Amino acid sequence: MSLQIIFTIAPLKERWIIIKIMKKNRIKANAVSISFVLPAIILLFTFMIIPFALSFYYSFMDYNILKPNAMSFVGLDNFKKVFTDTIFIKSIYNTFRFTILVVPLQLGAALGLALLVNKKLKGIKLFRLAFFAPTVLSLVVISILWTIIYNPNNGLLNSILNSIGIASQPFLSDPTQAMYCIVFLSAWQGAGFQMMIFLAGLQDIPTYLYEAAEVDGASKVQQFFNITLPGLKNISVLLFLTITIGAVQLLVQPMMMTQGGPLNSTVTIVYEIYQTGYKYRNMGYGSAMTVVFTAIILVIVLIQNKLMVSKED
Amino acid sequence: MSIKKQNNKFIQYIVLILLAAFFIFPLIWMVVSSFKNDPQILSDVSSIKAFMLPAFNDNYFYNYSDCLKQLPILKSMLNSFFYIGVIIICSLIVNSLAGYGFARLDFPGIKIIFTIILALMIIPAQTIMLPLFSIVFKLGWINSYLGLIIPVIANPFYIFLFRQTFLGLPKEIEEAAKLDGANQYTIFVKLIMPLAKPIYATVAIMIFVATWNDFIWPVMVISDPSKQTIQMALSSLFSIQPINYGRVMAGLTFVTIPVLIIFLTMQKYYVQGIVGSGSKN
Numbered sequence: 182m183s184l185q186i187i188f189t190i191a192p193l194k195e196r197w198i199i200i201k202i203m204k205k206n207r208i209k210a211n212a213v214s215i216s217f218v219l220p221a222i223i224l225l226f227t228f229m230i231i232p233f234a235l236s237f238y239y240s241f242m243d244y245n246i247l248k249p250n251a252m253s254f255v256g257l258d259n260f261k262k263v264f265t266d267t268i269f270i271k272s273i274y275n276t277f278r279f280t281i282l283v284v285p286l287q288l289g290a291a292l293g294l295a296l297l298v299n300k301k302l303k304g305i306k307l308f309r310l311a312f313f314a315p316t317v318l319s320l321v322v323i324s325i326l327w328t329i330i331y332n333p334n335n336g337l338l339n340s341i342l343n344s345i346g347i348a349s350q351p352f353l354s355d356p357t358q359a360m361y362c363i364v365f366l367s368a369w370q371g372a373g374f375q376m377m378i379f380l381a382g383l384q385d386i387p388t389y390l391y392e393a394a395e396v397d398g399a400s401k402v403q404q405f406f407n408i409t410l411p412g413l414k415n416i417s418v419l420l421f422l423t424i425t426i427g428a429v430q431l432l433v434q435p436m437m438m439t440q441g442g443p444l445n446s447t448v449t450i451v452y453e454i455y456q457t458g459y460k461y462r463n464m465g466y467g468s469a470m471t472v473v474f475t476a477i478i479l480v481i482v483l484i485q486n487k488l489m490v491s492k493e494d
Numbered sequence: 495m496s497i498k499k500q501n502n503k504f505i506q507y508i509v510l511i512l513l514a515a516f517f518i519f520p521l522i523w524m525v526v527s528s529f530k531n532d533p534q535i536l537s538d539v540s541s542i543k544a545f546m547l548p549a550f551n552d553n554y555f556y557n558y559s560d561c562l563k564q565l566p567i568l569k570s571m572l573n574s575f576f577y578i579g580v581i582i583i584c585s586l587i588v589n590s591l592a593g594y595g596f597a598r599l600d601f602p603g604i605k606i607i608f609t610i611i612l613a614l615m616i617i618p619a620q621t622i623m624l625p626l627f628s629i630v631f632k633l634g635w636i637n638s639y640l641g642l643i644i645p646v647i648a649n650p651f652y653i654f655l656f657r658q659t660f661l662g663l664p665k666e667i668e669e670a671a672k673l674d675g676a677n678q679y680t681i682f683v684k685l686i687m688p689l690a691k692p693i694y695a696t697v698a699i700m701i702f703v704a705t706w707n708d709f710i711w712p713v714m715v716i717s718d719p720s721k722q723t724i725q726m727a728l729s730s731l732f733s734i735q736p737i738n739y740g741r742v743m744a745g746l747t748f749v750t751i752p753v754l755i756i757f758l759t760m761q762k763y764y765v766q767g768i769v770g771s772g773s774k775n
Contacts, residue, residue, distance in 0.1 A: 213678045214599030221592035222607065224648035228626060229614055235625035246628055297510065302503070311514035314521055317757050319707040321725040322746050325732045326524055329739060337523055340540040369517070374768060381769040430620045433709050437729065451620045458624040459714055467624050475621045482616055 236475070239468035246464050259469035269470060271445050272453040273477075275360060279449065280428040282364045287424055288417070290372040295379030296409075309380070313373035320370075324437035327366045328353065331438075353439055356446040363434045363447060371427075375420050379413065386412035422485050429478060450474050519545065528557050528743035535739050557744035561731070566719065567745060570727035571752075577639045577723070578705045582698050584647045590694065592648070593656025594682055598668070608657075614650040619711070627714050641715040642723075646705065652697050659693040660686065695763040699756065703767075706753060724749055 240259055244252045263269055298309045315323065330337045331352040339349040353359050386408065394404050432451040435441055441448035441456075454474065458467020522545050527535045530548050538544045548554075562568050596608045626645060635641030663686065671681050687694070712723040722730075731745045757764050 214595050214601050214604070217595030217599060217678070217682075218592045218604075218607070220588045221611075221648045221653060224588065224644070225611065225614060225650065228629070228645040228648070229617060229622065229650075232622040232625035232629060233617060235628065236622060239625060239628070246631060249632075294513070297506075297513070300506070302506065302510075305510075308510045308514050311518050314518055317753050318521070318750055319709075319725055319753070321707075321709050321728050322749060323520075325728065325742060326520055326746055328732075329737075329742070330520055330523070335536050335539060337520075337539055337544060340544070344540070373517070377765055377768045426616075426618060430618055432620065436710075437732070454620070454624065455710065455714075459627065464624060464628060471621055471624055478616075478618060478621065 236468045236471045239465050240472045242465040242468075244465040244468075245462050247462055252465075255465070259466050260473075262466060263469050263473055268445055268448060269450075269453050272448040272450045273473075275446065275448055276429055276431060276450045278360060279364060279367075279431055280425060282361070283367050283428050284421065284424050286364065287368040287371050288375065288420060290368060291375035291420070292379055292413075292417075294372060294376040295383055298376070299380055299383045309376075312376055315370045316374045318370070320433040321437060323366060323370050324434050327362075328438045331362055354443060356442075356444040359439055359443060359447050363431075363438065367428075367431070367434060371424070375424065378416060378420060382413050382416040383409070418485070418489050422482070425481055425485070426478065429474075429481070450477075524743050525747050527740060528747045529554055530740055531556070532739050535743075557740040558748065560738075561741050561744045561748065564741075565727065565731055565745075566722075567724070567727050567731070567748065569720065570722050570724045571749070573721060574706065574724040575752075577642050578702060580639070581643050581646060581705055582701050584643070585649065585652065585701050586694055586698060588647050589649055589652040589697070590656045590687070590690070591682070592653045594660050594686060596653065597657045597660035598665075599678070611650045611653060615654070623711065623714065630715060635715070637716055637718050637721065639721070642712060646711075652700070655697060656690075656693060659690050663689055692763065692766070695760065696767045699760055699764050700767040702756065703753065703764075 241254060241256060242252050243255045243258075294312050298305055298312065318326075333339060333349060333351045333354055336352070338352070343349060351358060352362050390408050390412075391404060394408060399407070430451050431449045432455065435447040435449055435452050436455070439447045441452055450470070451474070454467050454470045457463050457470060526545055526547055530538065531553065534548060535544075538546075596604065596611075630636060630641040630645065633641075635644070667685060668681055671685055676684070707725065708723075709725045709729070712726055713729075716722055716726065719730075728745055728749055732742055
């Protein structure tokens with residue numbers, strides 16, 4: 182800054198000295214800036230970009246991690262296998278089913294709760310805390326806890342159902358019910374998190390909009406559709422995206438609660454990737470599954486980006 | 495009118511209480527059952543007693559002492575605290591430096607690099623876990639905390655959060671310090687870091703929660719039982735047959751306490767982290 186001022190007032194033939202100093206400073210500044218970002222760039226390159234590229238490379242290989250010297254190129258064999266593997270296809274189906282069920286349930290519950298606790302009532306903070314409480318627990322904890330609650334013989338849920346006159350249910354041991362059970366507990370655990378984000382969004386909507394609408398005689402329902410919902414548009418789209426991406430990565434619940442069963446009804450894509458690549462050490466085949474999974478995620482992101490852009494118009 | 499309003503309020507409270515009960519009944523059951531023995535848990539389950547603490551007796555904390563004595567729960571908790579602590583320190587330094595670099599300093603190509611880093615945010619950890627495992631395997635970090643720590647230090651989202659914060663700080667103080675002859679490092683440590691304390695707290699909590707809950711990566715990297723993390727210890731506690739419910743409940747409650755303490759004491763930053771994660775993009 183100051184050098185530039187000197188530059189403009191300096192006599193013409195002295196200006197080159199200042200240019201030289203500025204150049205030298207700039208090179209020094211560049212070296213300093215690079216040293217700021219370099220550690221992060223090296224780490225991200227080694228542990229994100231390289232693995233990302235490697236998953237494509239491995240997907241064309243027959244590769245057992247314990248026998249690195251026996252790695253051999255097999256072309257598209259892994260992909261041919263992926264698309265005829267009935268369990269993997271089942272896992273894609275299960276993952277989509279979980280996502281389609283859990284996203285509207287969790288997002289709807291979160292919005293409902295946020296509207297409910299966005300009031301000036303006595304003790305409302307306690308209720309916020311109660312709705313948020315399940316999110317503080319880790320997925321491992323809630324998976325174990327709900328496996329015990331869902332226990333068909335002497336579990337808590339069946340005894341609650343019995344007490345209101347409903348017959349005992351098999352829950353996780355039944356292939357048609359198991360996935361619904363996982364959907365239910367996932368939404369139960371996650372909704373409080375998105376509730377907090379919705380709540381922040383609700384509190385960002387200026388109150389004068391509601392006051393003006395009140396003066397104009399708009400009903401509560403009209404206010405909701407014309408002020409509240411548009412005000413939450415960006416947040417909703419974003420949460421929709423993050424819940425969807427989180428949902429397609431479902432892993433811990435089936436791993437802890439059902440090991441993919443019964444009858445593969447809760448096998449998910451990531452669980453299959455984990456089993457194939459890690460448990461059975463079949464890195465090449467697991468990587469081919471990973472590539473398919475990455476493509477699925479990319480398609481979801483692209484579709485939602487498109488939705489987001491068209492909504493903004 | 496006012497009676498109608500009162501009724502309205504009454505209904506709202508009823509709805510809130512029912513919903514709150516729905517959200518916390520499993521948690522209450524978990525805590526309460528951790529103080530009971532198995533026959534008592536099973537006999538209480540069919541009545542409201544399931545949610546009531548038992549009368550105080552000599553064996554009140556039996557499940558806890560059993561859980562701590564027979565299983566390396568305490569050891570694995572210390573393991574978790576250790577490696578998470580190292581991750582938090584390294585991650586705060588690396589990501590905040592990068593955030594500052596991208597916010598303030600300019601050199602050719604910096605914009606492109608930053609765009610690439612933003613694009614990395616959409617890569618979910620699960621899509622790279624297999625090749626990452628093979629890299630960690632080749633580096634010889636299997637069964638070592640290095641394998642848990644080093645790969646997760648740099649994080650595009652935290653870099654982004656730091657950059658946004660630093661962009662919001664006034665530039666003038668830095669210019670003044672520069673004129674006084676301070677170099678970039680001094681400016682960063684003496685001026686920027688103290689001004690940005692809240693974001694450091696927020697990111698630290700986000701890292702804690704993420705790594706505390708992380709399960710699959712430690713399962714892949716660590717196989718030595720003496721090095722296992724707390725979530726792994728819980729999982730093995732649950733796999734002992736026949737399942738001792740009281741002991742499992744004590745383990746679950748015990749593991750929830752640290753997160754609960756952090757949540758309750760640093761609620762402001764915790765919530766900021768959540769709301770911040772909603773501003774991704």
